[in-house]
Each structure stands twice: as C-alpha cells, then as structure tokens.
Amino acid sequence: MKLVNFKFRHKLNTIIGGEAHNFCYQCGACVGDCPAALYSPAFNPRNILLEALLGDEESLVGPDSVIWDCTNCNTCYERCPQAVRPVEVIIALKNISFEKGTNPPGVKSILDSVKESGRTVKTSSLSDRRRKELGLKEISIVPLEELKKLLE
Amino acid sequence: MKYAPFFGCMISVKYPQMEASVRKTMANLGVELVDLEGFSCCPDPIYFKAADKLTWMTLAARNICIAEEAGLDLVTMCSGCTATLSEANFHLKHDPELKEKVNQRLKKIGKEYKGNVSVRHIVTVLRDDLGIEKVKSSVKKPLNLKVAIHYGCHLLKPSEIMRVDDPDHPTILERLFEVAGAETIKHEKQVLCCGKACTHEEIPEKMTYDVLSSIKKSGADFMGLICPTCFDEFDLGQINLSRKFSVDLKVPIIYYFQFLGLSQGLSPEDVGLHLHKTKADEMLKKIS
Ligand code: SF4
Ligand code: SF4
Ligand code: SF4
Ligand code: SF4
Numbered sequence: 001m002k003l004v005n006f007k008f009r010h011k012l013n014t015i016i017g018g019e020a021h022n023f024c025y026q027c028g029a030c031v032g033d034c035p036a037a038l039y040s041p042a043f044n045p046r047n048i049l050l051e052a053l054l055g056d057e058e059s060l061v062g063p064d065s066v067i068w069d070c071t072n073c074n075t076c077y078e079r080c081p082q083a084v085r086p087v088e089v090i091i092a093l094k095n096i097s098f099e100k101g102t103n104p105p106g107v108k109s110i111l112d113s114v115k116e117s118g119r120t121v122k123t124s125s126l127s128d129r130r131r132k133e134l135g136l137k138e139i140s141i142v143p144l145e146e147l148k149k150l151l152e
Numbered sequence: 153m154k155y156a157p158f159f160g161c162m163i164s165v166k167y168p169q170m171e172a173s174v175r176k177t178m179a180n181l182g183v184e185l186v187d188l189e190g191f192s193c194c195p196d197p198i199y200f201k202a203a204d205k206l207t208w209m210t211l212a213a214r215n216i217c218i219a220e221e222a223g224l225d226l227v228t229m230c231s232g233c234t235a236t237l238s239e240a241n242f243h244l245k246h247d248p249e250l251k252e253k254v255n256q257r258l259k260k261i262g263k264e265y266k267g268n269v270s271v272r273h274i275v276t277v278l279r280d281d282l283g284i285e286k287v288k289s290s291v292k293k294p295l296n297l298k299v300a301i302h303y304g305c306h307l308l309k310p311s312e313i314m315r316v317d318d319p320d321h322p323t324i325l326e327r328l329f330e331v332a333g334a335e336t337i338k339h340e341k342q343v344l345c346c347g348k349a350c351t352h353e354e355i356p357e358k359m360t361y362d363v364l365s366s367i368k369k370s371g372a373d374f375m376g377l378i379c380p381t382c383f384d385e386f387d388l389g390q391i392n393l394s395r396k397f398s399v400d401l402k403v404p405i406i407y408y409f410q411f412l413g414l415s416q417g418l419s420p421e422d423v424g425l426h427l428h429k430t431k432a433d434e435m436l437k438k439i440s
Contacts, residue, residue, distance in 0.1 A: 035359065068352075071348070071356075071359075074309035074310050095202065107199045108203070114196075121161040127168070136171055136175075140189055142193075
C-alpha cells in the first residue's frame with residue numbers, strides 16, 4: 001500500500017491557499033459535465049483529487065501527467081458540493097509541475113512573451129496596419145521596466 | 153456613463169475589428185470609454201496562471217491599480233481578460249493576507265491595490281447599466297438572421313466570481329442578439345467549450361468540430377459570441393478543421409459588437425467582417 005505523501009499535500013495546500021480540497025469525498029459530481037473527461041478517457045477530475053489527497057507526486061506532476069488535458073472550463077468548480085474547486089487544485093499542480101520543469105513547452109513560451117513584450121500576442125507591422133485601416137489609434141505601450149521588476 | 157476599457161492583447165493585436173466595433177457601437181449608445189495608459193496583458197488565465205499563480209495575480213492587480221488611480225471601473229471585452237481581472241479582484245477584495253502579499257510586490261513599482269473598482273464584462277454594461285431597451289433604441293435595421301450562441305466558459309463560470317448570469321441557463325446573450333433582430337437557435341453542443349487549453353491537440357480539434365457541426369445542423373446562419381479567444385478557435389480553427397476532415401463547415405463567426413454595429417447601420421467593412429477567415433458572404437446576402 002502506498003503511504004500518504006504529506007509533504008506534497010502541504011505544498012499543494014500552500015499554493016491553493018486553503019485546505020478545502022481535503023474535504024473531497026469522491027462523489028464524482030465533478031466528472032459528469034467535465035468536457036476533458038468526455039474527450040480524454042485518461043482524464044478524470046475525481047481521480048486527480050484522489051491522487052492529490054494521497055500526495056501522488058510522481059503521477060500528478062511528472063512529465064506525462066494528465067493534468068494538462070484540463071480545459072480550465074470551471075464546470076467542476078460549479079458542480080462540486082464540497083467547495084473543493086477541483087480546477088484550482090489542478091492549476092496548483094500545474095504550478096508545481098512548472099517549478100519542476102515538467103510542463104509542456106507552450107506554458108513557458110507564453111511567460112516569455114509577456115516578459116519580452118508585455119503581451120501574449122506580439123504586435124507586428126501587419127497588426128499596426130490593420131489598426132490604422134480600421135481607424136484605431138496606435139497600440140499603447142506597455143511599461144516593460146515595471147513588469148520586469150514584478151517578474152524577477 | 154464612463155468606463156476604462158481593457159481590450160487585452162487578442163483584440164488589440166490580432167482582432168482589432170472587435171475593438172473598432174466596440175468603440176463605434178458604444179459611441180452610438182452614448183457611453184464614454186476613457187483610454188488609460190500602461191496596461192499589460194491581463195495576464196493570460198490559462199498558461200500564465202498555470203506557471204505561477206502569485207505572479208499572475210500581481211500583474212492582474214497592477215492592471216486594476218491603473219483603473220483605481222483613474223477612479224473608473226474596468227470594462228473587458230474578452231472572456232479571458234474578464235476571468236483574470238475578475239478573479240484577481242475577487243480574491244484580493246476577500247483575502248487580506250493575499251492582498252498584503254501582492255501589495256508587498258507592487259511596492260517595488262510604487263503601486264498599491266486598494267480594492268475600490270469593479271471589473272465588468274461589457275455585455276453586463278449593456279444589460280444592467282444601459283438597459284436592453286436602450287440598446288434596442290440604437291438599432292436602425294433589425295437583422296433577421298438565425299444565430300447559434302456560443303457562451304464559452306469563462307464569461308459565466310465560476311458564477312460566484314463572475315456574477316454575469318445563471319451558468320446553466322444564461323439568457324444575457326440571447327436577449328442582446330434578439331434586440332438587434334436575430335432569432336436565437338438552440339443546438340446540441342450549446343455548453344461545450346472549445347478545449348483550447350488542452351495540450352493534446354486532438355481534443356480541442358474534436359471539440360470545436362463537434363460544436364461547429366452541431367451549429368451547422370441547427371440551421372443557424374452564424375455563430376454569435378463575445379470573446380476573441382473563442383473566435384480564434386472557431387474562425388481560424390475552422391479553416392484547419394475543414395482541411396483536416398475534408399468537410400466544408402462554413403459557419404461564419406460573429407462577435408456581438410460587430411452584429412450590433414451592422415444593426416446600427418454600420419457597413420460590414422466598418423466592423424471588419426472582411427478580415428475573418430471564414431467568410432460571411434452568404435449571411436450578408438440575406439440582409440442586404
Ligand atoms: S472534487 Fe468535489 S465533486 Fe469532485 S469528487 Fe471531490 S467532492 Fe465530489
Ligand atoms: S475545469 Fe474541471 S470540468 Fe473543466 S475540464 Fe478541467 S477538470 Fe474538467
Ligand atoms: S486573456 Fe488573453 S487576450 Fe486577454 S489580455 Fe490575457 S492573454 Fe490577452
Ligand atoms: S470556449 Fe474556449 S476560448 Fe472560449 S472560454 Fe471556453 S475554453 Fe476559453
């Protein structure tokens with residue numbers, strides 16, 4: 001039998017900000033309307049919560065973790081009778097995965113784009129021209145120095 | 153009526169036709185949008201939040217501070233920006249410890265989050281501040297078309313934070329499209345999301361395909377929505393899907409303020425319909 005990894009559970013609680021997910025009683029209400037569960041057989045928010053309660057670090061934040069199939073639709077947040085906010089547990093797991101470097105590359109590239117340009121979509125000569133044609137002002141400048149101080 | 157608009161990166165950079173439509177239609181409704189300087193990306197509620205939640209919250213708080221300094225409520229036009237800014241505002245208002253942590257960081261740039269403005273998706277301004285009747289009075293040419301609405305996820309959920317409408321039985325977009333003349337058509341995949349956030353690309357492909365096919369089957373003339381990110385998935389995404397599955401879906405995707413603009417008498421070029429990847433010609437023929 002596996003032992004509960006309390007250290008991992010504690011870390012998770014700190015990121016989520018509270019211990020609400022400890023009250024998950026495995027009812028499965030979060031599964032029924034979960035679009036990711038419908039389209040990805042490996043994905044099941046109730047199972048993720050069970051693994052989170054056991055502190056199964058390897059499976060949850062390893063390189064092949066299923067957490068990245070969550071669509072962030074927030075339906076489970078609506079449905080859970082225990083106010084667990086499963087999606088927030090999944091996001092906290094993603095934060096830990098990012099810290100370990102086991103995240104998919106797309107996550108890092110969004111972060112880099114915000115660091116470099118202050119935006120997730122960078123401006124280009126095409127976007128400038130389009131704005132002009134539509135009679136819009138030039139796009140406002142993001143104070144990157146300020147952002148840098150917050151991002152370091 | 154004055155608000156600080158937060159257009160976000162998708163609209164200002166990739167889909168400026170949405171910005172143009174919002175500005176023109178809101179001017180027609182007598183709403184003043186006061187542009188403030190210094191906003192960054194909201195930041196993105198999916199990947200950025202997945203990387204580092206506290207930094208995500210801090211950058212969101214910085215954007216909210218800019219509106220606080222001007223004493224104006226923020227209005228958002230993208231469901232993603234709405235999600236990030238509403239969520240940050242909600243938690244920072246309700247959790248003094250978190251507020252303290254975030255303000256510690258904001259001190260480095262001489263800002264302080266106070267918690268005295270609201271974040272509103274622009275459709276709630278139409279319904280609650282202006283009123284549906286006022287919107288109706290701006291319509292010169294009701295457009296008799298059938299719309300299948302796509303709410304998307306983040307406008308409505310989590311409802312305790314978003315407070316836009318009943319997440320299971322929303323009516324806000326139906327009412328807004330209807331006053332501009334449209335008939336709203338129900339379809340099977342009404343509440344399905346697009347799956348954009350999934351890292352395995354087959355999932356979002358299947359989801360968007362299912363949503364578009366369900367709309368196609370419903371007999372609607374177009375899909376109506378209120379978010380540039382949903383738009384990106386269904387407009388640009390549709391081209392890739394049609395190729396990949398050798399089907400011709402041809403469901404035009406229209407942002408609400410483009411539709412309202414047309415009904416107020418703006419031309420298709422004024423609202424930038426020519427910039428869409430999935431062409432709206434068939435639909436436009438019906439109303440010309
Ligand atoms: S997270 Fe909530 S809805 Fe899901 S199994 Fe646990 S208690 Fe039930
Ligand atoms: S947010 Fe919840 S309901 Fe939505 S895909 Fe993720 S786990 Fe499923
Ligand atoms: S939600 Fe998306 S579009 Fe809006 S500012 Fe953030 S990254 Fe840009
Ligand atoms: S439909 Fe897609 S883009 Fe729109 S809110 Fe849902 S996940 Fe986001």
